[in-house]
Amino acid sequence: MLGIVRQKMLEQSLKKIRPAVSVLRSYSSAAKQMTVREALNSALDEEMSADSKVFLMGEEVGEYQGAYKITKGLLDKYGPERVLDTPITEAGFTGIAVGAAYYGVKPVVEFMTFNFSMQAIDHIINSAAKTNYMSSGRISVPIVFRGPNGAAAGVGAQHSQCYAAWYASCPGLKVLAPYSSEDARGLLKAGIRDPDPVVFLENELLYGESFPVSDEVLDSSFCLPIGKAKIERKGKDVTIAAYSKMVGYALKAAETLEKDGIDAEVINLRSIRPLDRSTINASVRKTNRLVTVEEAFPQHGVGAEICASIVEESFAYLDAPVERIAGADVPMPYAANLERMAVPQVEDIVRAAKRTCYRSVS
Amino acid sequence: MNSASCAAKISTQPFSLNPTSPASHDRPLVSPKPASLFLGSTRKLRLSSSSKLNLHRRSGTVVAVSDVVKQKKSKSTHSLLITKEEGLELYEDMILGRAFEDMCAQMYYRGKMFGFVHLYNGQEAVSTGFIKLLKQQDSVVSTYRDHVHALSKGVPARAVMSELFGKTTGCCRGQGGSMHMFSREHNLLGGFAFIGEGIPVATGAAFTSKYKREVLKEADCDHVTLAFFGDGTCNNGQFFECLNMAALWKLPIVFVVENNLWAIGMSHLRATSDPQIYKKGPAFGMPGIHVDGMDVLKVREVAKEAIGRARRGEGPTLVECETYRFRGHSLADPDELRDPAEKAHYAARDPITALKKYLIENSLASEADLKAIDKKIDEVVEDAVEFADESPVPSQSQLLENVFADPKGFGIGPDGRYRCEDPKFTEGTAHV
Numbered sequence: 128m129l130g131i132v133r134q135k136m137l138e139q140s141l142k143k144i145r146p147a148v149s150v151l152r153s154y155s156s157a158a159k160q161m162t163v164r165e166a167l168n169s170a171l172d173e174e175m176s177a178d179s180k181v182f183l184m185g186e187e188v189g190e191y192q193g194a195y196k197i198t199k200g201l202l203d204k205y206g207p208e209r210v211l212d213t214p215i216t217e218a219g220f221t222g223i224a225v226g227a228a229y230y231g232v233k234p235v236v237e238f239m240t241f242n243f244s245m246q247a248i249d250h251i252i253n254s255a256a257k258t259n260y261m262s263s264g265r266i267s268v269p270i271v272f273r274g275p276n277g278a279a280a281g282v283g284a285q286h287s288q289c290y291a292a293w294y295a296s297c298p299g300l301k302v303l304a305p306y307s308s309e310d311a312r313g314l315l316k317a318g319i320r321d322p323d324p325v326v327f328l329e330n331e332l333l334y335g336e337s338f339p340v341s342d343e344v345l346d347s348s349f350c351l352p353i354g355k356a357k358i359e360r361k362g363k364d365v366t367i368a369a370y371s372k373m374v375g376y377a378l379k380a381a382e383t384l385e386k387d388g389i390d391a392e393v394i395n396l397r398s399i400r401p402l403d404r405s406t407i408n409a410s411v412r413k414t415n416r417l418v419t420v421e422e423a424f425p426q427h428g429v430g431a432e433i434c435a436s437i438v439e440e441s442f443a444y445l446d447a448p449v450e451r452i453a454g455a456d457v458p459m460p461y462a463a464n465l466e467r468m469a470v471p472q473v474e475d476i477v478r479a480a481k482r483t484c485y486r487s488v489s
Numbered sequence: 490m491n492s493a494s495c496a497a498k499i500s501t502q503p504f505s506l507n508p509t510s511p512a513s514h515d516r517p518l519v520s521p522k523p524a525s526l527f528l529g530s531t532r533k534l535r536l537s538s539s540s541k542l543n544l545h546r547r548s549g550t551v552v553a554v555s556d557v558v559k560q561k562k563s564k565s566t567h568s569l570l571i572t573k574e575e576g577l578e579l580y581e582d583m584i585l586g587r588a589f590e591d592m593c594a595q596m597y598y599r600g601k602m603f604g605f606v607h608l609y610n611g612q613e614a615v616s617t618g619f620i621k622l623l624k625q626q627d628s629v630v631s632t633y634r635d636h637v638h639a640l641s642k643g644v645p646a647r648a649v650m651s652e653l654f655g656k657t658t659g660c661c662r663g664q665g666g667s668m669h670m671f672s673r674e675h676n677l678l679g680g681f682a683f684i685g686e687g688i689p690v691a692t693g694a695a696f697t698s699k700y701k702r703e704v705l706k707e708a709d710c711d712h713v714t715l716a717f718f719g720d721g722t723c724n725n726g727q728f729f730e731c732l733n734m735a736a737l738w739k740l741p742i743v744f745v746v747e748n749n750l751w752a753i754g755m756s757h758l759r760a761t762s763d764p765q766i767y768k769k770g771p772a773f774g775m776p777g778i779h780v781d782g783m784d785v786l787k788v789r790e791v792a793k794e795a796i797g798r799a800r801r802g803e804g805p806t807l808v809e810c811e812t813y814r815f816r817g818h819s820l821a822d823p824d825e826l827r828d829p830a831e832k833a834h835y836a837a838r839d840p841i842t843a844l845k846k847y848l849i850e851n852s853l854a855s856e857a858d859l860k861a862i863d864k865k866i867d868e869v870v871e872d873a874v875e876f877a878d879e880s881p882v883p884s885q886s887q888l889l890e891n892v893f894a895d896p897k898g899f900g901i902g903p904d905g906r907y908r909c910e911d912p913k914f915t916e917g918t919a920h921v
Contacts, residue, residue, distance in 0.1 A: 179705055208704050214737070219730025222689020223696055226630070229678055230697040232705075249683055254690055258679075260891050262671035263662035266678070267894035298892050301900070320901045322894035352908045353900030401898045 158339035166308035166340070167197045167329070170315040171235065173347045175205055178233065181319055182209040184224050185237030185274075194239045195275060195334055221247035221272070225254045228270040228324075235319060238274035241290045241328065255324040256299030271318045276304075276328035277371060277422050278470055284458035289423035291370065294326045295400040295432075301353055302399040304328045306374040307338040310397055313351030321353065328399075330372045356403035358410070362392035365480045366410040368433055369420035370396040373471065377420055380476035389484055399429055404436045411437055415446040416483040420476055425453035450479040569851055570786050576844070576853045579785055581862050582621060583613040583841050586637035588870045589646060590816075593636065593653060596874065597820045602653045605682075606667045609637040611783075611815035614840035615747050616641045618788030619715055622796055628676040628714045630691035633668035634747075634814075635680045638717060643675045650873040656880035663883045664891070676712075684718060684752075685725035688744070691716030692731045695742035695805075713799040714742045721752030723766045732773040732807065741799035743792070744770075746809045747782065753818040754826045770807030782810030783838040786847065813838075 161169075175181045182205075187194045189202040189212040202210040213220040217238065224234035238244045244251060255268045277289040295302040301323055305311040311329070318325035343349060359374060360381055369377040374395045381391040392410055396403065411417050417437055419430035430451040437449060455469040481487035571579065590608040597606050609616065612634075620629060620641035631638040639649050644660055652659025653667055660672050670680040678694060681687040695714040702710045722728055723746060735742050746766050750757045758764050770777025776798075780791045788810060795806040813835035817824030848854040895901065897909035908914045 182700070182704070208700065214730070214733060216730035216734065218727045219689050219692070219734055222686065222727065223693035223731070223734065226678070226690035226693020226695075227697040227700065228693070229690065230694055232697050232700055249686060250689065253683060254681070254686060258671070259894050261661060261665040261669040261680075262673070263664045264891040264894070265661070265673040266671050269894075301893070301898060317900040320905075322901075323898070348903040350901070350903040352902065352914055354898060354908075355914070 158341065159345070160337045161308040161340045161345075162335055162337050163305070163308050163311045163329070164195070164197055164334040166311040166338075167315060167334075168199055168201075170312045170319075171198065171201060172204070174316055174319045175201065175209065177347070179209075180231065181233045181235060182211065183235050183237065184211045184213055184220055186213055186215060186239050188212060188237050193237075195331060197329075197334070198237070217243050217246035218250065221250040222254060224270055225250050225258075225268060228255070228268045229258070229266050231269070233269045233271075233319060235271045235273060238272065240279075240286055240331075241274050241276040242286050242288055244272065244274070244290065251294070251300070251324070251326070252297055256297050258299075259323065260299055267322045268324045269322045271315070271321075271325045271327055273315070273318075273327035273329060275331040275334075277330055278454070278459060278466070279331040281461060281463060281466065282459075283461045287459035289328075289421070289454070290326075291328055291399045291421070292423055292428045292432075294328075295402070295429065296427075297400075299324065300400060301325045302328065303353060304370040304396065304399055306333070306371055306395050306397070308340050309338065309344045310351065310357075310395070312340070312344055313349055314353070314397060317350045317353050320350065325353075328371065333372055333375075336375075351397070354398045354401040354403060356397055356406040357395045358392060358406070359395045360391065360393040362390040362414065364390045364392075364414055365416040365418060365483050366392045366394060366407070366414045367418045367420060367476065367480060368394040368396060368407055368410075370399060370429065371422070373420040373422055376471065376473050377476055379473045380480065383473065383477050384480055387481070387486070389480060389486070391480055396429075402429075402432065402436070404440070407433060408437065408441045411441050412444045415444055416480075417445070418450040418452060418476065418479045418483060420452045420471055422454050422470055425451060425456055428453055447483040447485065450483050452476055452479050569853070570790065571853070573853045576848050577858065577862065579617050579621060579789070580841070580844055580848065580854070580859060581866065582617040582641055583785065583844065584863060584866045585640055585646065585869065586613040586616060587841060588866050589636060589640060589649070589873075592650075592870045592874060594816070594820060596653070601878070602667070603655075604666060605633065605819050605821070606653070607634040607819045608816045609634050609814070611835065611839070612747055612749060612812045613637060614785035614788050614844075615717070615745065615782045615810045615812055618785045619717075619743070619745060619792040619796075622789065622792050623713065623715070626676060626712045628678055628691070628694045628712065629717070630678045630687040630694065630714065631670075631680060631717045632684055632687055632719065632722070633680070633682050634719075635668070635670050635677075639670045639672065639675075639677055639680075642672070642677045644670065644672050644677060646869050646873040647876045648672075650870075651877040651880050654877040654880070655882065656877055657883040657887065658876070658880040662887065664887070684722040685727040688716050688718060688722070688727055688731045692735050692740060692742055695735065695740035695799075696738065698741050699738070711800045711802075712741065713796050714740075715745055715796075716742060717745045717747060719752060720746060720748040720750060720757040720766065721755065721760065722746075723769065724761055729769075729773075732769065732775065732805070735805040736774040739802065739804040741802065742805045743795045743799055744805060744807045746807070747812055748809050749812050749814045751814070751818070751827060753822065756826075765809075767807060767809040775805045775807055777807045777809070779809045779811065782812030783835065783840050783843065785840050785844050 188198045189210045192199040221236055224236045227234055255270055259267045278287040294300055303314045303318055305314045318327050367377045377393045381393050384391050392414055394410055419433045421429050430453055434449045452471045452475050459469055460466055590610050596602045616637045629638055629642050636649055648660040652661055655663045657663050660670060668680055668682045691714045698710055698712040701707045767777035767779040778791055781787050791808055795808055798806055895907055899908040902908045902911055
């Protein structure tokens with residue numbers, strides 16, 4: 128059965144290589160629509176039913192059905208021993224989950240937003256990420272930290288930071304950032320099965336968005352590889368690399384650019400650590416131009432790392448300097464118009480791509 | 490009952506015994522003295538131990554064991570607390586801890602050991618008193634002062650010494666070091682450099698014991714966890730968070746506070762609004778006990794009760810052990826702030842000397858028996874040093890190993906195997 132799944136996935140990928148007009152929405156057979164929220168919920172449900180060592184822990188995950196309703200229905204199904212409502216003690220309950228993971232149970236810790244993970248970051252980095260190394264392989268930590276990351280709408284500076292770069296700089300962690308429902312399901316299942324600590328960065332604004340999913344994705348053993356990016360749209364003129372919500376913006380930008388005769392290749396990073404350098408480099412060697420897009424602060428960010436990787440490995444192939452699109456270098460403002468200016472928009476990506484193609488100086 | 494007589498002693502004792510100096514711990518219990526004489530003036534504290542012992546009020550349902558024991562010891566005819574075998578086992582463990590730490594100091598000054606090394610001299614009664622009551626499956630979580638906890642738990646002296654030397658035969662193959670002792674086999678979960686970090690981890694280990702029993706249906710899983718930490722940690726937020734959750738979920742854990750009065754150079758009294766740590770237990774719904782941590786037998790009695798409670802599923806306990814470290818905070822600490830009189834006072838209460846006296850007075854062992862143990866331990870420690878000296882340093886390839894449990898870090902596929910082993914995964918396309 129699994130062999131058939133793999134074969135079907137291969138066929139699926141072959142189908143995607145054929146050019147499609149409206150990129151994301153119309154490929155493949157029997158497309159059912161699924162929101163990212165449903166994808167995450169079903170992934171958690173399936174993993175919890177497959178392995179009784181998996182349990183959930185976090186604020187409001189039980190009776191409230193999840194602060195963003197991601198864990199809806201799981202308390203009723205699995206009971207309070209496996210879906211634990213915690214007091215407001217990030218440092219405490221994260222540490223408890225890590226200690227439990229030392230003993231082989233598989234906690235999935237929810238942070239109401241990743242901003243709150245800063246209260247628990249000592250445990251994520253020092254007790255979870257570094258332990259397999261410090262104990263020289265004797266104690267592994269099969270834990271998943273998940274929750275919404277990055278900007279939402281009008282939530283202000285302390286609720287809007289993106290933590291991808293911070294966590295991805297730490298060896299011992301795997302950092303995943305899904306975009307579509309397929310990504311959400313596949314990567315969360317992969318993360319839960321993984322024997323290492325995984326930081327799973329979701330996006331609040333994507334929870335309600337619907338994506339088509341094929342039967343393979345709906346299968347309960349569906350899993351995506353950690354560390355492999357996905358080429359959402361093939362192109363030949365410029366590579367646009369993005370993760371999470373910015374993938375959607377990049378795809379819209381690609382549509383706009385197509386009208387101006389620029390054929391953009393959009394890469395959905397999916398995995399920030401390990402970063403899929405080979406895919407990005409292969410793509411840049413083909414197109415010779417790169418735009419990186421992220422919502423986070425620009426300094427020391429994911430875009431900076433990708434740029435460094437390209438310069439180290441594919442410098443001779445670049446025809447134009449790398450363009451980095453990132454959030455504004457300010458704490459997130461509250462006013463709606465300022466907020467819009469502090470986060471990349473589709474026009475910014477289009478302009479950046481045109482700059483790399485020397486079609487524009489602005 | 491005991492508490493009534495204690496209460497009577499509480500208000501009178503300090504006046505009669507300490508005429509020349511202001512009160513120590515019992516600040517809230519006596520008429521107010523000017524605060525300036527007391528705060529930061531560590532010279533005046535820690536006087537005769539008897540006044541200290543009678544001051545604490547017991548909380549929760551646990552009997553005031555340490556007072557009971559104290560009174561028992563003063564009578565001439567009483568049942569012994571330990572058998573000869575147990576006595577020798579306790580003695581051997583404490584001597585091992587002491588000899589090992591002294592050897593660590595020597596090795597450090599000879600350059601064989603490096604970095605941060607925190608020694609446990611003087612506190613052996615706590616480690617031995619608690620850990621020798623555990624089974625192998627029970628867990629111990631400690632701080633950076635973890636060498637002796639590792640030894641008491643059963644990690645061979647050779648493995649600990651090699652780890653300190655940074656050799657590949659160490660318990661963590663040289664990758665952890667002094668502050669990060671881990672042993673899967675002996676259920677020693679570290680070794681944490683950040684104080685307070687080990688407490689939630691220990692609570693998690695206790696959580697797993699309960700989870701295994703209730704969800705995974707391993708009905709006989711009654712593993713207990715001990716969390717060791719110091720007085721400074723008791724002001725940290727994580728400590729309180731875990732007291733709350735452990736009591737809330739009735740986890741099988743014992744929180745052992747090794748109150749040695751000093752957090753590097755910060756006196757416990759200068760840092761804490763209410764220095765009586767055991768009182769923080771009842772605030773969260775668990776018993777809080779204070780015990781003389783320089784007396785291994787008293788510690789053992791209290792530990793039996795607390796570990797028994799946890800094993801029976803009655804929930805957590807907070808045990809405050811009044812103890813002292815004879816050396817500085819670490820080998821790099823010049824230890825200038827502590828009053829020599831205080832150090833002398835506690836040196837006179839050396840737990841090893843006390844146990845030795847007890848064993849000999851009660852005819853449980855002879856001088857010759859104890860000398861034989863001393864000699865044996867000396868040999869064990871010397872052998873550990875030789876072994877560590879001769880062991881190889883880690884090879885270069887070990888640098889990049891074990892960052893992930895999953896060898897190349899790419900996750901597990903739907904067939905349950907590592908993705909990186911799947912040839913298709915590493916082929917050109919980025920699609921699934």
